[in-house]
Amino acid sequence: MLFSIxxxxxxxxxxxxxxxxxxLKRNGVFVPTLCHIEGYSPTGACRICVVEVEGRxxxxxxxxxxVEEWMKIKTHSPRVIRARRAIAEMLLSNHPDDCLYCGRNGNCELQNLAIDLNLxxxxxxxxxxxxxxxxxxxxxxxxxxxxxxxxxCVRLCETEQVVAAVDFIGRGNQMTIGTSYNHGLSSRNCHHCGQCILICPTGALSEQQHIAKVQEALHNPEKHLVAQFSPALSxxxxxxxxxxxxxxxxxxxxxxxxxIGFSKVFxxxxxxxxxxxxxxSLLAKQIREGESMPMFTSCCPSWLHYAETFHPSILPCISPVLSPQQIMSVLIKKIYASEMxxxxxxxxxxxxxxxTAKKYEILRQEMLIDDLNMTDAVLTTRELARFIKLYGIDVNNIEPMLPHSPFHIRSTAAKLYGVSGGVTxxxxxxxxxxxTGVELEPYKIGEVRSGSGPKFFTMEAGKxxxxxxxxxxxxxxxKLLKEIEAGKKNLNFIEVMACPGGCINGGGQKIGASDKDIKTRSKVLYEMDEKENIRVAHKNPIVHELYQKYFDAPLSNKAVEFLHRRRLEKKMEGNEQIL
Incomplete structure (x- = not known):
């Protein structure tokens, strides 16, 4: 029902x-807020969004x-502005004075609020x-x-990620936000997704920086630097x-x-x-054999950590295949190294x-081959942007370059991995x-693209x-795991991403991105899929060459040795669970 105010x-x-x-937002009237998360029930905790209502x-x-009928509202009356200024000044009174050194300088909601309020x-x-x-x-x-x-961060971690890795501790002016027993975020609950970083209004949460590590390697004459980039980052x-x-x-x-000095960029x-x-190949094998248990994806390290911590009984159902990042690192340190x-x-x-969880993934013991880390460092989208600026690269006037050989051809199906539903x-x-022995027509599967909630699709492939x-x-x-355990869902394949919407909304992406920005990212990936020629992985000529020369065939002993995870017993190292 519509009415006027x-x-x-x-x-x-x-x-x-x-x-x-x-x-107010729908009608283009801006009111600042520091605690509100769109789509979540409001708390009114920060009080920055106060307005004056006639009669109250x-x-x-x-x-x-x-909102109520016949309301008369003032959003920027002298009384409202005084209240907002007072609240902002109280927040700033015990806030560190190190904005110049803060990673959120220039993109901090508290800083922007102070500027807007002319403090x-x-x-x-x-x-x-x-x-x-x-x-x-x-x-x-x-x-x-x-x-x-x-x-x-408390609300998102509890509601969206259902792990409650952080919570309010203490009361009154002694209240803080922290972890259980102050063990730090290395405690088992946190699965490294980084969504808390995206919604933090200040610099209280950030990714562990790898820029210094990469710089050190870059200036080491004994190191041969190779980078790889994912579709969602690009x-x-x-x-x-x-x-x-x-x-x-x-x-x-x-x-x-x-x-900057990298020898190869793949x-x-x-x-x-x-x-x-x-x-x-693994899924087709299970379908032919009538396997009753579903197969879960394994490319999201946050999902792996969550499953290992809260649902260890389903671990045998998770695909043993390495994530694309780790497979590429194996190609680099085994095949590329040998050829060079x-x-x-x-x-x-x-x-x-x-x-951000990729920083955790590279340290998992099962990722070691011959006691060697396959991936040495991970830069998030934000870190890469800072890294490029650090070396004075003018991206507006740079001559574009194609990805380097020998790993320079990929299908558009690979690009779809960046968005939820794309893996499926x-x-x-x-x-x-x-x-079936024939190609799927058309390639596009719209049922796994649309909508934000759980998506279900049954594909008929011959018999x-x-x-x-x-x-x-x-x-x-x-919710889905509960339905499966209750026998309400009978599925063959389940794609899981920890970040809502998939990697295009990953914890290492731009802070403060709008829903429109995120939709634009997915649109770019879908448009690439429509325009390019190689749209399926099994038509990639380099993939066929790699199998012929190194891996024999999908699921072969050699493929399993290099492209699959090693199953290890759980053990604890300090407070961090490395598996």
């Missing part, structure tokens, strides 16, 4: 059931108060937070002194570099890193094609990923071919039916 002396349309903040003695938090002097000096920084996690760093207790980088979004940055990445897509062939007559230990492999679509294209599910965000995963 008055806002700043102008009549606007409101909808029954929405909050004042939602109504107190200011009203717009994020939690429902130019520090009138109050509160007691500083003396809690030590938390460096325990291999992926995420916490700086409690910069925390403003907005509670966003469509998210432009936003971090200040370039208009809507196209892939593949050629910019190759050119920039070549100028597209991870080739390794993704190998991942597709192995998974599709280099020692594997002299090659420094850098993964360029949209994901890419694998089903090849599964159909393996089961076989392949029942699939696509979930992203651990809350969706938890």
């Amino acid at each position: 008055e806002v700043n002396n102008k009549v606007i349309t409101a909808q029954r059931g929405e909050t004042i903040l939602e109504c 003695p107190d200011l009203v938090p717009s994020c939690s108060h429902p 130019r002097e520090k009138r109050f000096s509160g007691s500083k937070n003396t809690l030590k920084n938390d460096y325990a996690s291999v992926s995420i760093m916490r700086e409690p002194s910069k925390c403003i207790l907005c509670g966003r 469509v998210g980088l432009n936003e971090n570099l200040g370039i208009k979004a809507g196209k892939t940055a593949d050629h910019i990445i190759v050119a920039a890193l070549s100028k 597209d991870t897509g080739l390794a993704t094609d190998l991942n597709i062939l192995e998974n599709a 007559r280099l020692r594997a230990e002299d090659i420094y492999t850098v993964g360029l990923m949209p994901c 679509e890419a694998i089903l294209r090849t599964v159909y071919f393996l089961l 076989y039916k392949v029942k699939t599910a696509v979930v992203s965000g651990m809350s969706q995963v938890q």
Whole structure:
């Protein structure tokens, strides 16, 4: 039901059931907030969003108060502005004065609020937070002194990721946000997804930096630097570099890193094609044999950690195939090293990923081959943008370069891995071919692309039916696992991504990206799939060459040795669970 209200002396349309903040935003009226998360129930904790409602003695938090008929609202009256300034000044009174050195400088909601409210002097000096920084996690760093207790990370971790790795501790002015028993984020609950970083309004949460490690290797004459980049990073980088979004940055990445000093820059897509062939062959084998247990994807390290911690009984159902990042690193340190007559230990492999959990993945013991890390460092999308700027590369005037050989050809199916549903679509294209001997027509599977909730699709391939599910965000995963355990769902293949929407919304992507930005990233990947020629992994000529020369065939002993994970017993190293 629609009705009219008055806002700043102008009549606007409101909808029954929405909050004042939602109504104002829909009508183009901006009201600042520090605790609100769109799509979540409001808390009204920060009070920055207060507005003045005629007839009400107190200011009203717009994020939690429902809009009512005939309301007369002032969003920027002198009283409202005084209240917002007072709240902001209180927050700043005990906040560190190190904006110049903070990674969020220029992209901090508290800093922007102070600018918008014209705060130019520090009138109050509160007691500083003396809690030590938390460096325990291999992926995420916490700086409690910069925390403003907005509670966003607490709510998202509990509601969306259903692990509650952090929570409020203490009461009153002694309240903080921390982990159980102050063990740090290395505790078992956190699965390194980095979604908390994306919604933190300040610099209290950030990724563990690998830039210094890469710089050190770059200036070591004994190291041969090789980088690989994922599809989701290549469509998210432009936003971090200040370039208009809507196209892939593949050629910019190759050119920039070549100028900086990398010997080779590969597209991870080739390794993704190998991942597709192995998974599709395994799934087709299970379908033919009538396997009753579903097969879960294994390319998301956050999902692996979650399953190992909370659902160890399903571990045998998770695909043993390595993630594309790790497969590419194996190709680099085993095949490329051999062809270039280099020692594997002299090659420094850098993964360029949209994901903070990839920093955790490279340290898992099962990823070692001959006691050697296959991937030495991981730079997130944000880190890569800073790295390129650090070396003074003008991306607007750089000559584009194609990914380097010998791993320079990939299918568009590999690019689809960057978006939720893309793994399923890419694998089903090849599964159909393996089961029927003919190509799937058309290649596009729209049923796994649309919508944000769990997606279910049954593909008919000759006499076989392949029942699939696509979930992203651990809350969706938890619900689906309960339905499977209760016998309500009978599935053959389940794609799991920890980050809502998939890697295009990974924890290493741009902070503050809008829903439109995220949809644009997926649109670019889908457009690439429509325009290019090689749209299935099994038509990649380099993939066929690699199998002929090195791996024999999908699921062969050699393929299993190099392209599959090694199953290890669980053990604890310090507070971090490495498996």
